[in-house]
Amino acid sequence: MRFSTATAALAALGPLSAAAAESPFEQYKAKFQNFLSSFSGSAGIPEAADNVQVPIPKPKSKTVEPKKIDTLTLANWKDTLYAPVHAEATIPEEWLVLITGGNKTCFGRCDKLDTAFSQSALKLASLKPTPDNLHLASVNCDDEPVLCNSWSASTGVIWLFEILPAPTETGLYVKRLNTTTVTSQDIVDAYVAPKEEWTKVESDSYFHPIDGFFAKNGLAVPLGWFFWGLNAVPSWVMMLGVSFVSRSMMNKRVEGMAGGPRAGAGAPAAAAPRGAAPGDARS
Numbered sequence: 001m002r003f004s005t006a007t008a009a010l011a012a013l014g015p016l017s018a019a020a021a022e023s024p025f026e027q028y029k030a031k032f033q034n035f036l037s038s039f040s041g042s043a044g045i046p047e048a049a050d051n052v053q054v055p056i057p058k059p060k061s062k063t064v065e066p067k068k069i070d071t072l073t074l075a076n077w078k079d080t081l082y083a084p085v086h087a088e089a090t091i092p093e094e095w096l097v098l099i100t101g102g103n104k105t106c107f108g109r110c111d112k113l114d115t116a117f118s119q120s121a122l123k124l125a126s127l128k129p130t131p132d133n134l135h136l137a138s139v140n141c142d143d144e145p146v147l148c149n150s151w152s153a154s155t156g157v158i159w160l161f162e163i164l165p166a167p168t169e170t171g172l173y174v175k176r177l178n179t180t181t182v183t184s185q186d187i188v189d190a191y192v193a194p195k196e197e198w199t200k201v202e203s204d205s206y207f208h209p210i211d212g213f214f215a216k217n218g219l220a221v222p223l224g225w226f227f228w229g230l231n232a233v234p235s236w237v238m239m240l241g242v243s244f245v246s247r248s249m250m251n252k253r254v255e256g257m258a259g260g261p262r263a264g265a266g267a268p269a270a271a272a273p274r275g276a277a278p279g280d281a282r283s
Contacts, residue, residue, distance in 0.1 A: 066121035070137040072097065074147040074221070077139075078210075084135060085163055092162040092171065094134045096124075096191060101155040102142035109179045110155055114138075117158075119184035124191065134191075145231070150214075150224030152207040158190065160198065170210045173198035 070080050084093050098117045100110045121136055141148035141155055153159070156179045162171035175190050175198045190197075203211035207220070214220040 064122065064126050067125045067134065067136050069118065069121055070135070072137050072139045072147070073144055074150075074224075077147060080137065081161060081163055082166070084133075085165055087165050089165055091133060092164045094131070095159075095161040095163065096134065096136050096187075097159040097161065098136075098138040099148065099153045099155055099157050099159060100138055100140055101148075102140065105141040105145070105148070106155040106179070113156060113177060113179050113182050116182045116184045116187060120187040123184055123188045127188070127192070145228045146221065146224040148224075149227040149231070150220040151209045158187065160191070169203040170208075172201040172203075172208060172210075174201060175199065 072080060081093075081095055098113070100106060100114055100117075102108070102110070117136075117138065124131065124134060124136070139147060139153070141153070147153075148155075157174055157176045160171075160173040160175070162173075164170070173195055177186065177190070201208055204213070206213045209215055209220070212220070214223055
């Protein structure tokens with residue numbers, strides 16, 4: 001009975017001793033497998049990173065700059081208009097010129113027009129296709145009265161020059177705008193409209209700024225000064241001068257009439273009747 005009990009105890013201790021003998025190796029094996037699994041996991045990170053799609057930045061749209069607006073004066077207007085013209089050019093350079101003014105020449109009604117023209121600079125630059133041969137300028141007749149008078153230009157209008165190398169004739173078109181309701185889109189629409197909707201200034205007209213009779217003969221600027229002088233004189237002075245001249249002419253006419261020969265004046269006196277001879281019965 002004791003032998004069987006001891007045998008059973010040894011049989012139970014056998015597996016325990018075997019498990020105790022194998023446990024260190026199994027532990028190292030488990031650690032090694034964990035190490036391999038961790039190594040393989042860390043090695044897979046770059047592969048996952050390669051699959052990440054990096055967003056490509058979209059190219060930025062080109063910013064459209066508004067067209068420059070030059071200021072024309074009596075001294076620089078012709079050089080400015082011809083500055084972008086090349087000697088061999090066959091396509092004319094276009095100049096859209098605003099004729100504006102202040103309280104003297106536009107009576108304070110051109111402020112809205114000035115704003116609309118400034119705003120149209122960006123819209124004109126954004127046209128498709130972009131008109132690279134289009135340039136903008138303005139003339140203020142309050143600041144440049146001689147230039148406006150030499151051109152015979154009134155305020156509230158836009159002029160469109162088509163300039164080729166000299167001595168080729170310059171095309172010129174004029175369009176009047178409504179100074180109270182004008183918008184920047186009105187100016188853009190006017191530019192893209194057919195030329196038939198503009199008023200053409202013939203090159204052989206007297207006041208064409210470049211090809212006109214006065215311009216070619218050097219008379220445009222002197223006439224500009226003359227008309228500016230007339231406009232600078234107050235109206236009451238003009239009326240007084242006209243009245244003085246008319247009175248002087250009337251006085252000379254009356255004096256001429258008063259100093260003329262009267263009826264019968266200056267004619268030789270009639271001879272006195274000769275008396276009868278002595279002894280004549282008629283005496």
